[in-house]
Amino acid sequence: MNEIGNNIKTINKTLTGTAAKLVAVSKTKPNTSILEAYEVGQRIFGENKVQELSDKYEQLPKDIEWHMIGHLQRNKVKYIASFIHLIHSVDSLKLLKEINKQGEKNDRVVNCLLQCHIAQEDTKFGLDEEELNQLLNGEELKSMKFVKIIGLMGMATNTDDESQIHKEFEHIHQLFEKAKANFQSYNVDISELSIGMSGDFKIAVQHGSTLVRVGSSIFGARNYA
Numbered sequence: 001m002n003e004i005g006n007n008i009k010t011i012n013k014t015l016t017g018t019a020a021k022l023v024a025v026s027k028t029k030p031n032t033s034i035l036e037a038y039e040v041g042q043r044i045f046g047e048n049k050v051q052e053l054s055d056k057y058e059q060l061p062k063d064i065e066w067h068m069i070g071h072l073q074r075n076k077v078k079y080i081a082s083f084i085h086l087i088h089s090v091d092s093l094k095l096l097k098e099i100n101k102q103g104e105k106n107d108r109v110v111n112c113l114l115q116c117h118i119a120q121e122d123t124k125f126g127l128d129e130e131e132l133n134q135l136l137n138g139e140e141l142k143s144m145k146f147v148k149i150i151g152l153m154g155m156a157t158n159t160d161d162e163s164q165i166h167k168e169f170e171h172i173h174q175l176f177e178k179a180k181a182n183f184q185s186y187n188v189d190i191s192e193l194s195i196g197m198s199g200d201f202k203i204a205v206q207h208g209s210t211l212v213r214v215g216s217s218i219f220g221a222r223n224y225a
């Protein structure tokens, strides 16, 4: 078997018995690498750039579930609304409104996660607890028939301090449990918690992760230009 396939098998072994599914983060990687993962049964792939995501969607097998995991600009929602399976990175009401509008144009309900800010770094996007509750409680969300909020997403601080990572993942786990208990409606059904990357997914599954987003541990290190 190829190395990418082996890496996926190893990670899936680690996830056995947990609630977590693997999102293979293929950003910057060529279609040939994605197909190596596909060959061992991987069907969920994550990308963070709209152009790259759209190109790969066009070129690769149609039974792949594409997830948008990166920061999404409102003016680009239209390029992915027809096919995207899940947008992990919704961090404002304005963005959600645009997703709803584009969902309506395509006559499909677009699944979304609300990205929460849990890291110490202020460079990472996301809602704080108050903003999250405001959005979930708001009148505006109630009228959006073409989006469905199915959970939360977060990124921990990039640190070697594991206790810090535990703390941040437990924080979002608590936000997730509260949202699940307090906000259920026709377009809010909180069931997914997207936490964990190559360096910290084993910690994330201990805090209830249902979607781990793993890139470099599968495909190798990325070269950014």
Ligand SMILES: *Cc1c(COP(=O)(O)O)cnc(C)c1O
Binding pocket: 025, 027, 048, 069, 070, 155, 196, 197, 198, 199, 213, 214, 215, 216, 217
């Ligand atoms: C790139 C990326 C990942 C995967 O990172 P690795 O460390 O390579 O596993 C996960 N989540 C988001 C939002 C990313 O941008």
